[in-house]
Amino acid sequence: MSVILITGATDGIGREVAKKLASEGYDLVIHGRSELKLNKLADEIKERTGKDVFLLKGDLSAFSDLDKMIKTVKETFKNIDWLLNNAATFEPQRKIVDRGFEKTFMVNYIAPFYLTISLLKEGVDIRYILNVSSMAHASSIDFQDLQLEKGYDGYKAYSLSKLYITLFTYYLAERLKGKAYVNCLHPGVINTKLLINNWGAIGSSVEEGAKNVINTIKYIEENNVTGMYFDNGKPSRSKPITYDRELQRRLWEETLRLVEIEESELNF
Numbered sequence: 330m331s332v333i334l335i336t337g338a339t340d341g342i343g344r345e346v347a348k349k350l351a352s353e354g355y356d357l358v359i360h361g362r363s364e365l366k367l368n369k370l371a372d373e374i375k376e377r378t379g380k381d382v383f384l385l386k387g388d389l390s391a392f393s394d395l396d397k398m399i400k401t402v403k404e405t406f407k408n409i410d411w412l413l414n415n416a417a418t419f420e421p422q423r424k425i426v427d428r429g430f431e432k433t434f435m436v437n438y439i440a441p442f443y444l445t446i447s448l449l450k451e452g453v454d455i456r457y458i459l460n461v462s463s464m465a466h467a468s469s470i471d472f473q474d475l476q477l478e479k480g481y482d483g484y485k486a487y488s489l490s491k492l493y494i495t496l497f498t499y500y501l502a503e504r505l506k507g508k509a510y511v512n513c514l515h516p517g518v519i520n521t522k523l524l525i526n527n528w529g530a531i532g533s534s535v536e537e538g539a540k541n542v543i544n545t546i547k548y549i550e551e552n553n554v555t556g557m558y559f560d561n562g563k564p565s566r567s568k569p570i571t572y573d574r575e576l577q578r579r580l581w582e583e584t585l586r587l588v589e590i591e592e593s594e595l596n597f
């Protein structure tokens with residue numbers, strides 16, 4: 330059976346995907362920052378399916394937590410079938426977290442970048458990487474102001490973080506061609522706390538969001554595609570800027586510098 334690591338599995342879309350995939354027989358590694366919420370989900374899954382799940386606790390705005398998560402995964406699993414980088418935040422006010430990073434930038438982009446690259450660097454074999462982007466991804470990038478130091482707006486920070494993770498997806502997909510399948514998706518407009526608190530309850534149910542993610546997973550497993558963007562469970566196209574190879578490469582290099590990983594340390 331396939332092992333799937335889901336970040337941000339304690340609420341919203343991630344939580345529903347975890348429950349559904351557990352029922353389908355996947356072995357789950359569920360990540361969250363709250364022990365209480367992790368235990369609650371684990372109990373619910375056990376009750377429904379009889380299955381035990383592996384709990385991975387960590388705050389994605391702290392490198393110390395990310396490093397602990399990476400160590401635990403490395404020591405427990407030689408390979409994982411799926412890494413679903415799903416966790417994200419929306420920050421109405423600019424907040425600074427670990428190493429001076431702006432919080433949205435850190436949680437939504439730096440954390441999945443660092444987690445993915447570090448696991449690969451540490452020799453954990455990952456067959457499928459699926460990054461949760463959004464149809465709200467931005468259509469321009471300013472390398473002089475990646476973290477909105479010049480003027481912060483929560484919506485702009487969120488949409489930029491989704492542009493960065495989309496550019497990262499396509500760069501990594503090329504880089505891992507023949508070794509792993511790397512894709513991203515927009516899950517639909519879904520009534521989760523992230524949507525309701527910042528845009529209002531204008532979306533569909535979490536069941537619908539989970540269905541879109543799971544349909545994407547099935548499509549990728551059946552067709553072994555890479556470097557693709559999925560919208561509401563179907564192959565689609567992200568904004569033209571995301572396909573710019575030069576921007577993808579520039580952002581990759583800049584991000585490696587920010588997370589203090591040398592290109593020469595990477596064996597892939």
Ligand SMILES: NC(=O)c1ccc[n+]([C@@H]2O[C@H](COP(=O)([O-])OP(=O)(O)OC[C@H]3O[C@@H](n4cnc5c(N)ncnc54)[C@H](OP(=O)(O)O)[C@@H]3O)[C@@H](O)[C@H]2O)c1
Binds near residue numbers: 390464518
């Ligand atoms: N909902 C939509 O309409 C929509 C549309 C496009 C894209 N998306 C994307 O879909 C994904 C899932 O979002 P959602 O709508 O399901 O939101 P959600 O219900 O707020 O769930 C977000 C998950 O991320 C976790 N998380 C947030 N900050 C964290 C941190 N610092 N450290 C560790 N975990 C953290 C949350 O943990 P807690 O349980 O502790 O809060 C939760 O498990 C996100 O990538 C989002 O950007 C959503």
